[in-house]
Amino acid sequence: MGTFDRILSHDESLIKNENALDFDFIPKIIPHREKEQEAIALVIKPLFMNRTGRNIFIYGSSGVGKTLAAKHVLRELEEKTDEIRVVYVNCWQQNTSYKVSVSICEQIGYRFVQNKNTTELFQVIARIINDSSAVFVFDEVDKVEDTDFLYHLLEQIYKKAILLITNYESWISDLDERVKSRLMPEQMEFKQYNASETASILKDRLRYAFPEDVWSDEAFDLVAKKAGELKDIRLGLFLLKESAYAAEDKAKRKIELEDVKKALLKVDSFTIKNSADLEEETKSIYDLVKEHSGKKIGDLFELYQQRGGKSSYKTFQRKIEKLSENKFVKTTKTTGKGGNTTIVEKKLTEF
Numbered sequence: 335m336g337t338f339d340r341i342l343s344h345d346e347s348l349i350k351n352e353n354a355l356d357f358d359f360i361p362k363i364i365p366h367r368e369k370e371q372e373a374i375a376l377v378i379k380p381l382f383m384n385r386t387g388r389n390i391f392i393y394g395s396s397g398v399g400k401t402l403a404a405k406h407v408l409r410e411l412e413e414k415t416d417e418i419r420v421v422y423v424n425c426w427q428q429n430t431s432y433k434v435s436v437s438i439c440e441q442i443g444y445r446f447v448q449n450k451n452t453t454e455l456f457q458v459i460a461r462i463i464n465d466s467s468a469v470f471v472f473d474e475v476d477k478v479e480d481t482d483f484l485y486h487l488l489e490q491i492y493k494k495a496i497l498l499i500t501n502y503e504s505w506i507s508d509l510d511e512r513v514k515s516r517l518m519p520e521q522m523e524f525k526q527y528n529a530s531e532t533a534s535i536l537k538d539r540l541r542y543a544f545p546e547d548v549w550s551d552e553a554f555d556l557v558a559k560k561a562g563e564l565k566d567i568r569l570g571l572f573l574l575k576e577s578a579y580a581a582e583d584k585a586k587r588k589i590e591l592e593d594v595k596k597a598l599l600k601v602d603s604f605t606i607k608n609s610a611d612l613e614e615e616t617k618s619i620y621d622l623v624k625e626h627s628g629k630k631i632g633d634l635f636e637l638y639q640q641r642g643g644k645s646s647y648k649t650f651q652r653k654i655e656k657l658s659e660n661k662f663v664k665t666t667k668t669t670g671k672g673g674n675t676t677i678v679e680k681k682l683t684e685f
């Protein structure tokens with residue numbers, strides 16, 4: 335029997351529904367976030383009565399279900415009515431008011447964006463949306479380089495609800511006064527899950543993704559324990575998937591402790607957020623760090639310029655900081671012969 339025949343004869347997957355382990359999968363029910371989803375629905379509710387909605391500022395650490403809860407409410411809204419438009423923008427990808435306006439245009443079906451500036455695009459957006467009403471979600475809003483887009487929406491759209499999502503509670507206090515005074519958002523913190531909530535969320539996801547009895551109890555308990563310790567559901571999802579692959583590689587019918595241990599060795603390649611969400615330039619800087627991990631920030635900047643990077647050193651530094659805050663890269667300050675510098679590495683999670 336040839337190598338492939340041998341390998342492929344064990345091709346039965348242990349995973350029933352792999353999508354359910356994706357970070358952006360939206361389960362039907364979202365446990366432990368009922369109250370938060372209701373708060374979101376309440377700011378939207380006035381739109382159903384043909385009045386303008388309210389605004390809400392949502393903050394909390396990474397992986398606590400902010401994006402998921404918002405998207406789940408939006409999905410329910412879309413199922414309930416066609417009258418209210420829904421716009422979702424990830425501000426890490428769309429990180430300027432211009433890009434935000436183009437994204438909104440795309441989402442409301444307006445295609446003729448070429449040769450129009452931000453102000454003109456917002457005029458178009460207002461014309462289209464003011465026939466009805468809209469909910470806008472700006473996720474990762476702290477990554478946006480200017481907040482003019484909020485001013486445009488606040489001034490020009492009559493009936494709207496705006497949701498702003500970020501990791502940083504302080505973001506709102508630094509907001510431009512003219513925007514803040516118009517926005518007057520409610521504030522809601524998403525608190526971290528405790529260990530038993532983390533375990534129950536992962537157990538639910540496991541039921542979506544795997545046939546019954548594939549997981550040994552002690553193997554799942556280790557996944558839940560690690561995810562609980564690091565307060566990170568994404569890590570739990572990553573381990574569920576990688577452990578299944580490890581077991582499949584050995585053509586096993588059950589996932590056991592040894593498979594989770596093998597998966598834990600791979601945690602290094604796990605990124606807390608999805609790198610596909612990064613805007614192009616930040617992504618290329620991230621790729622550069624991955625290739626040249628452990629270099630000084632100044633040397634990295636030189637490489638960046640050699641590859642045609644156009645941003646200033648300050649902007650480059652800021653992007654590295656953002657990557658570090660979100661655990662894509664690790665930065666360490668050191669003092670050497672030439673004074674203080676920062677070493678940038680790709681290392682992420684420590685065990």
Ligand SMILES: Nc1ncnc2c1ncn2[C@@H]1O[C@H](COP(=O)(O)OP(=O)(O)OP(=O)(O)O)[C@@H](O)[C@H]1O
Nearest residue numbers: 357364365395396397398399400401402535567568
């Ligand atoms: N209550 C929950 N039920 C089911 N899955 C959850 C729940 N909370 C979080 N998750 C899952 O955990 C992962 C992280 O959630 P989410 O993306 O909403 O985090 P976040 O708060 O937006 O984090 P970040 O600030 O890093 O963007 C997702 O894969 C999501 O499906």
Ligand SMILES: [Mg+2]
Nearest residue numbers: 400401402473
């Ligand atoms: Mg999020």
